[in-house]
Amino acid sequence: MGLHVYCVVPAPHPVPDDCTGLDGVRPRAVPADGLALWVTGHDEPVAASIAALRVHNRVVSAAMTTEVTPVPVRFGQWFATEAEAVDRVRADGAKWVGLLGRFAGRAEYGIRVMVPDRYTERDVHTTAVESGREYMAALARKQAHAVRRRAEAERIAELIEARAGGLVADRRVEHGGAGEQLVSVAHLVAWSDTAAYHGATEGISEALGEARIVLTGPWPPYSFVE
Amino acid sequence: MTIPEGPISGDDDLGLADLVNRVLDKGAVIAGDVTISVAGVDLIYLGLRLVLSSVESMRGRALP
Numbered sequence: 001m002g003l004h005v006y007c008v009v010p011a012p013h014p015v016p017d018d019c020t021g022l023d024g025v026r027p028r029a030v031p032a033d034g035l036a037l038w039v040t041g042h043d044e045p046v047a048a049s050i051a052a053l054r055v056h057n058r059v060v061s062a063a064m065t066t067e068v069t070p071v072p073v074r075f076g077q078w079f080a081t082e083a084e085a086v087d088r089v090r091a092d093g094a095k096w097v098g099l100l101g102r103f104a105g106r107a108e109y110g111i112r113v114m115v116p117d118r119y120t121e122r123d124v125h126t127t128a129v130e131s132g133r134e135y136m137a138a139l140a141r142k143q144a145h146a147v148r149r150r151a152e153a154e155r156i157a158e159l160i161e162a163r164a165g166g167l168v169a170d171r172r173v174e175h176g177g178a179g180e181q182l183v184s185v186a187h188l189v190a191w192s193d194t195a196a197y198h199g200a201t202e203g204i205s206e207a208l209g210e211a212r213i214v215l216t217g218p219w220p221p222y223s224f225v226e
Numbered sequence: 227m228t229i230p231e232g233p234i235s236g237d238d239d240l241g242l243a244d245l246v247n248r249v250l251d252k253g254a255v256i257a258g259d260v261t262i263s264v265a266g267v268d269l270i271y272l273g274l275r276l277v278l279s280s281v282e283s284m285r286g287r288a289l290p
Contacts (some may be wrong), residue, residue: 005256008254008256048250050242050245050246053245053246053249053250054245056249057245057248057249071254072248072249072252072253072254073253073254073255073256074249074250074251074252074253074254074255075249075250075253076250077254077255077256077257079257084257085256085257088256088257089256092256099254110244112243112244184247214241214244216238216241216244219244219248220253222248222249222252222253223248223252225252225253225254
């Protein structure tokens with residue numbers, strides 16, 4: 001039987017009684033030199049699905065307290081034996097301790113900004129392009145559009161930073177994304193600053209006009225694990 | 227002090243994209259590659275790069 005790994009925590013950090021993992025299995029803590037892995041045992045790796053991702057995230061989130069913030073492990077980490085998993089954690093012990101220290105008392109919040117994109121691929125590929133010159137002109141329009149979207153993303157990221165930057169311990173900014181997403185920001189925020197952070201972010205949508213904003217969290221700090 | 231509730235969690239439909247992005251594409255990799263199976267097709271993470279390919283086809287060609 002192999003192990004699906006959810007997170008790394010300082011030991012001891014017991015799994016709550018009401019915590020249920022993948023396939024309905026109750027997670028257990030596997031100790032490793034002052035650290036512990038929260039795992040569940042399965043006959044084979046658990047397939048990814050929306051339901052499975054939600055269960056994985058719920059287990060990692062169950063490890064979050066005001067004192068302990070776990071290092072979340074990416075879905076799909078699978079070890080054939082407990083000894084193999086423990087050996088790998090021991091090998092990078094200082095790294096895990098450092099991350100746990102940096103995350104303690106903090107959680108991740110997300111801000112996703114969507115702006116309608118009126119440009120479509122048809123502007124380049126299905127316009128009645130009858131010459132190389134027309135095609136090159138279409139490509140130039142597409143490039144100019146990308147530059148404008150990039151500039152808009154940077155402007156919005158700066159606005160978010162101006163509003164909330166003073167309340168965050170760290171940030172990750174990604175420009176672009178699927179569909180209408182223009183920018184995505186992850187913030188690492190202390191629990192004690194949560195109320196002020198929510199207040200700071202609530203006004204962002206009003207300042208962005210037609211942009212649509214999705215605020216999410218608290219998350220385990222997935223975006224801050226390097 | 228208790229953990230404050232947030233605006234949207236991974237259990238909300240609005241947070242679904244964030245959930246998938248975080249749980250599948252971020253988070254710690256303890257060792258080697260992360261292999262997941264979606265609808266019976268094995269996908270493999272190599273380092274921090276998601277390669278959308280079946281494991282079998284990956285074996286058949288060198289990575290750039």
